[in-house]
Amino acid sequence: MHRASLRSALPFLLLILAGAAAAQNTIPQRVDSLLRLMTLEEKIGQLNQYTDNGVATGPVTPDNEKERQVMQGKVGSILNVLGMERTRAWQAIAMRSRLRIPLLFGQDVVHGYKTTFPIPLAESCSWDLEAIERAARVAAVEASAGGVHWTFAPMVDIGRDPRWGRVMEGAGEDTYLGSLIAAARVRGFQGRGLGSTDAVMACVKHYAAYGAAVGGRDYNSVDMSERMLWETYLPPFKAAIDAGAGTVMTSFNDLNGVPATGNAYLLRDILKGRWNFGGFVVSDWGSVGEMINHGSVKDAADAARSALLAGTDMDMESRCYTGTLARLVADGAVPAAAVDDAVRRVLTKKFELGLFDDPFRFCDPAREERALNDPAHADAARDMARKSIVLLKNDRGILPLAKGLKTVAFIGPLVKEVKQNKGFWDVELPGVDSNFIVTQWEGVSAAVSRSTTLLYAKGCDIDGTDRSGFAEAVRIAKKADVVILSIGERRDMSGEAKSRSDLSLPGVQEELAMELLKTGTPVVVLINAGRPLVFNGLAEKASAILYTWWLGSEAGNAVADVLFGDYNPSAKLTMTFPRSVGQIPVYYDHYNTGRPATGDGDRFYRSAYTDLSIHPRYEFGYGLGYSPFTYGGLQLSARTMTAGGSIRATLTVTNAGRYAGEEVVQLYLRDLVGSVVRPVKELRGFRKVRLAPGETKSVTFTIDRESLSFYDRTARRVVEPGEFELMIGASSRDIRLKERFELVP
Numbered sequence: 001m002h003r004a005s006l007r008s009a010l011p012f013l014l015l016i017l018a019g020a021a022a023a024q025n026t027i028p029q030r031v032d033s034l035l036r037l038m039t040l041e042e043k044i045g046q047l048n049q050y051t052d053n054g055v056a057t058g059p060v061t062p063d064n065e066k067e068r069q070v071m072q073g074k075v076g077s078i079l080n081v082l083g084m085e086r087t088r089a090w091q092a093i094a095m096r097s098r099l100r101i102p103l104l105f106g107q108d109v110v111h112g113y114k115t116t117f118p119i120p121l122a123e124s125c126s127w128d129l130e131a132i133e134r135a136a137r138v139a140a141v142e143a144s145a146g147g148v149h150w151t152f153a154p155m156v157d158i159g160r161d162p163r164w165g166r167v168m169e170g171a172g173e174d175t176y177l178g179s180l181i182a183a184a185r186v187r188g189f190q191g192r193g194l195g196s197t198d199a200v201m202a203c204v205k206h207y208a209a210y211g212a213a214v215g216g217r218d219y220n221s222v223d224m225s226e227r228m229l230w231e232t233y234l235p236p237f238k239a240a241i242d243a244g245a246g247t248v249m250t251s252f253n254d255l256n257g258v259p260a261t262g263n264a265y266l267l268r269d270i271l272k273g274r275w276n277f278g279g280f281v282v283s284d285w286g287s288v289g290e291m292i293n294h295g296s297v298k299d300a301a302d303a304a305r306s307a308l309l310a311g312t313d314m315d316m317e318s319r320c321y322t323g324t325l326a327r328l329v330a331d332g333a334v335p336a337a338a339v340d341d342a343v344r345r346v347l348t349k350k351f352e353l354g355l356f357d358d359p360f361r362f363c364d365p366a367r368e369e370r371a372l373n374d375p376a377h378a379d380a381a382r383d384m385a386r387k388s389i390v391l392l393k394n395d396r397g398i399l400p401l402a403k404g405l406k407t408v409a410f411i412g413p414l415v416k417e418v419k420q421n422k423g424f425w426d427v428e429l430p431g432v433d434s435n436f437i438v439t440q441w442e443g444v445s446a447a448v449s450r451s452t453t454l455l456y457a458k459g460c461d462i463d464g465t466d467r468s469g470f471a472e473a474v475r476i477a478k479k480a481d482v483v484i485l486s487i488g489e490r491r492d493m494s495g496e497a498k499s500r501s502d503l504s505l506p507g508v509q510e511e512l513a514m515e516l517l518k519t520g521t522p523v524v525v526l527i528n529a530g531r532p533l534v535f536n537g538l539a540e541k542a543s544a545i546l547y548t549w550w551l552g553s554e555a556g557n558a559v560a561d562v563l564f565g566d567y568n569p570s571a572k573l574t575m576t577f578p579r580s581v582g583q584i585p586v587y588y589d590h591y592n593t594g595r596p597a598t599g600d601g602d603r604f605y606r607s608a609y610t611d612l613s614i615h616p617r618y619e620f621g622y623g624l625g626y627s628p629f630t631y632g633g634l635q636l637s638a639r640t641m642t643a644g645g646s647i648r649a650t651l652t653v654t655n656a657g658r659y660a661g662e663e664v665v666q667l668y669l670r671d672l673v674g675s676v677v678r679p680v681k682e683l684r685g686f687r688k689v690r691l692a693p694g695e696t697k698s699v700t701f702t703i704d705r706e707s708l709s710f711y712d713r714t715a716r717r718v719v720e721p722g723e724f725e726l727m728i729g730a731s732s733r734d735i736r737l738k739e740r741f742e743l744v745p
């Protein structure tokens, strides 16, 4: 063999040898042997992620920069590659690079892939961890069949400010519930584990404290105490990591003066240090380079140095790593070992996913065809959607509606909307017609009896000032036995970069509602939105209100199931609904303060507003059903416990109504005296109990050390002896049973 061709064939021969030995070798050994073959440029390539530029198919031409870079081994991952065909084309290009290191394909599979599930905030209101896990599982089955290896989810940012549009992506305001949901979603996405072809690797985001942006303005700074960080914002990340999440995404914000992407405290000390996280960290889109805007670094090289040293392993789209790291290493500003560590982490995941054994293992057309057309997925979406609808009001039991009503007027700008039902993070699959989404009109039309006349008027647009449709809406409302009014936000009014300073219903929708209410026909309102809105007039005057959020592919069927009683609503709010923007941030687990107001009559030099109730419109944990549930017989197994022991609290719940249904029984605790002040109550358990009419069931909670522990002044988790109050309720405000017990040394 010619010397030159021998030289060029050498890495390939070594790879074959490495491959032959691979069967016996562990992943760390395989990563190490590969690392030894890599040039510095190729290593940096593994840390570089681009978005698809839309020319994945067709011949590779030198003027197509990204494809050329992939062939040169300068790209480790691509996001936004849609469809199996396209991923296959990109992967084939990567297979022409010197070391044939497979690409990793990432995608925001946030609430579904082809089958769209309710937005995550809506799902969280189900308090149904199994259903939430199933929703993520379905999304993973579809996405992995479409070539996706890695989803940028779950988003676990605590959301306490509905002005921030990204509350729609999370699980609400509570850390305890948010942590359980974070873990459920990771289990759902990763299924039997990385390496099985129906799993997608999870990416828990956005690390950290992104939800606490000042003023609810997206990307804004965050300044918070260490204790709040540990107690409220970090636990869902820890829970996701403990559940096996393979990757973490940094957040856009600066935290206490240091951008999260260059924050060694968050990434090295906590994540990779204290929590021993073995996966890799990806920046958010462009957030490495954005450190220049933050003013914490002076240029792209400085940004790359800061981010890599802090522990951000992969650079999403800012191109700082690919442009500057080689020089930084040559100059000694970044140790080669730091690059190796980052590359090792990325390669490890590629091995775990099985991509070195078969880079095309997620590209199987038959599997894609099957996964995208599985009828069980629509069933799961319908189940999840109806479990996500929160019944906020039901005057005189107007709901459920009889299917045999004579005339129903279905009014509003969202009645016949198709794509709005998908919410913000839908995946636009090539060749998939979005008409498979069941509209509210279709769902309700299918549910009512043949003798029912269903009338329609749009009334007004979601936005704008046009009232010309009011008259027609009023005309049909007058003819009807009941009005169903579907109003709310457009799906792109909440989501990333969708902060709002005014949380009322957009446009003239609330005015339309008031006109319809004047007709005297009962009005049942469906509010479609990605965040808690403020609608005081409607809350007082409407006959019934269902908060439907964005429900996904099966929206119409789910809405009809609830409206006509085929499903008894069981959802409970996971975010407090304020009465006005002035109450924000508002959440149930606040401190008592030195001057707590006992109620709205108690304002004089109290911690209250002079012009507004201290209570929110709807509290955390609130939600009605068609049957009342009664609580009784609370008994504690003991009045004292030690930190090593536990106490059981047992009670009974009875369905006192006519409809079978589920109740979310909630357990709250209050630590009455602490070395740092403790919240007035904290959720520490819940059970979703299914009860037939008249049925009574016993429910037991176990309280242990974990339930009583908190972070002290130095961010250490401690338990302190003393008295605790135990509260059982149907919401954070509707406490039905109380007891006290003591933790003894």
Ligand code: BGC
Binding pocket: 079, 108, 152, 205, 284, 285, 496
């Ligand atoms: C968002 C992330 C998302 C990423 C990739 C960013 O703008 O903040 O949540 O995963 O884009 O699409």
